[in-house]
Amino acid sequence: MRDLVAGMLLAFAASSMAQSPARTSSSPVRVQGRFLVDRAGQHVLLRGTQLPELAGDASDFGMPSRHAYGPLSATTLNAIRKRWNMNTVRLPVDVGRYLDEPSYAERLAQAVRIANRQDLLVILAAVEPGSDLPSEKTIRFWKECGARFRDNAGLLFDLFSTPRARAIPGHRPGMDTGADWRFWLRGGRTADGHAAVGMQGLADAIRGVGVAQPLIVTGLDEAPLLEGLTPEFFLSDAGVIYETNVRFNEIGTDAQGDRSFGVLSAQVPLVVNDADLHLDRVQDCQALPQDPAVVERTIQSTLTDYDRLQVSWTISTFAPGKLISDYRHFFATTLANGLPCGSAAGIGTVVQYHLIGVPLRGLVTTALNATFVLARGAAAQSYGPTLSEAEADGNGALPQKLSNIAVEVFDSGGVARLAPLLHVGIGWSFVNFVVPPDTAKGPAKVSIVRSDGSRSESSVLIADLSPALLTGNGIGWGPVIAIATQTPPSGPAHSFLTYQCGKADCTTIPIPLSKNVSTTVRLLGDGFRNAAALGEFRAEIGGTPVPVVSFGPAEGPGADQVTLRLPSILRGMGETDLMLTVSGRPANVVRINCGS
Secondary structure, eight states: OHHHHHHHHHHHHHHOOOOOOOOSOOSOOEEETTEEEOTTSOBOOOEEEEOOOOOSSTTTTOOOTTOOOOTTSHHHHHHHHHTTOOOEEEEEEEHHHHHHOHHHHHHHHHHHHHHHHTTOEEEEEEEOTTOSSOOHHHHHHHHHHHHHHTTOTTEEEEOOSOOOGGGSTTOBTTBOOHHHHHHHHHEEEOTTSOEEEOHHHHHHHHHTTTOOSOEEEEOOTTOTTOTTOOGGGSOSOTTEEEEEEOOGGGSOSHHHHIIIIIHHHTTSOEEEEOOOOOTTSHHHHHTSOSOHHHHHHHHHHHHHHHHHTTOEEEEEESSBTTTBSOTTTOOBOOSTTOOOTTSSOOSHHHHHHHHHTSOTTOOEEEETTSSSEEETTSEEEEEEEEEESSOEEOTTSOOSOBTTEEEEEEOTTSOEEEOOEEEEOSEEEEEEEEOOTTOOSEEEEEEEEETTSOEEEEEEEEESOOOEEOBTTSSSSSBBOEEEEEEOSSSOOEEEESEEEOSSOEEEOOOOOOTTSEEEEEEEEESOTTOSOGGGEEEEETTEEEOEEEEEEOSSTTEEEEEEEOOGGGTTOOEEEEEEEETTEEOOOEEEEOOO
């Protein structure tokens, strides 16, 4: 068993090149002057992405035969939080479908629950297809939707996506005047004679049903820097965040940004949505510099400006060809191979490295659950320019040096310790190690120290807890590594693995549940042995809470175990999600099969 656990720890770490620190907060927020603050009164910025629009069918949450997870599945949302260090997702909602299709509304509630369970704030963004400006239909939507979700502190409400100035009577393209902003605020008859509701009317409607959470209001589409939005056109509501859809090259120089965003950000909280290169749009793509390094610097500069100006954002879309390669591996897209229009290139890598606070393609250190929070005594990994001379395994001896590499952990108490090593890759690769158990909690530096004295370093946080579960395929999701034990009323107990792996992939093994047989599963994991009590654990399978029986260290370096009891009510659920949290910290989402 020792060799099995050590091998699985290594496989998990080696194949999970994840980068996602936990420095941004996803606590419920409120507006305080020009800032967003959490419950502790600390300033917080929204850092997130847009999700694909809710389809309202099995594709939202399911896992098809090709093993690609749905865009709103717990696995996908967990990857956004942990692998990308985002705290917010923006979810477009079709107001007509919400009002007319009860199943659509129910699936929206399901998506919100899953996202909040993964420690993510959710922005519900109203979309009224075919309308340039909101109508009474959007008013009805917010009254119904607001009443349903008013008690959920993990939500923000985006009143209307992309108000289009072309619908305003007398509007001149490219010139947003005071009259345009007044119409945006108060509404009236559009250029084609339809009744449009102003942003103030939408805010009044949702506040009228008891919604206290922050509201987001999007400016006119032809004012990407919210040019012309002056205090006389602000909403009469102290809980409003102002939003714009802006391309990366539209903020311009620091001086230009200070004259637009800078002025507004000194008065109200701002959020940017959908910042992207839009390589799928030929005109936008062809207008970009063809040197990828220049484009990367533009993105980095823009994100730095947003930080400087305290501007929040929901960037691009968490979809293949945008931030990620696919819904199976969630690899970040890259510009390293050029900018062919319509290709799978994308800004994912630049965004991801900005969020983890390290130089692009620098050294990244994470726990096995893909966060920058490392648990004392748990396994961890560094990926990047390790520049080791040869690949080497610790082979159970846990040496402090392998090949020409050592790992030094410098903690908040000012003490530097060498970490026991599990594995060292060659060149630009990974190093797997165990965090010294005596490391002080708090901010720390992890350094790759080479025999010639050179080093690369990254920043982490050290804590008692950073829960992770091991999976058969070693990538952090999919079939969980677990042993099921079934005990009948009479006769011996029977134990078996809950997964199996072939040459191409790993699959779950059904667990036959019945009322007459007691069933437990022992999950292998990492980063939770230091929990104070069993009461800190919370587990659910397919959305159903299940009892946690025991936890503690397992055989193998850094390995832990937790045992769950499976009630017979889970019978027939088939393959589904297993979610574990320890003291409110979610582990990675894994799969288990409760039989047919």
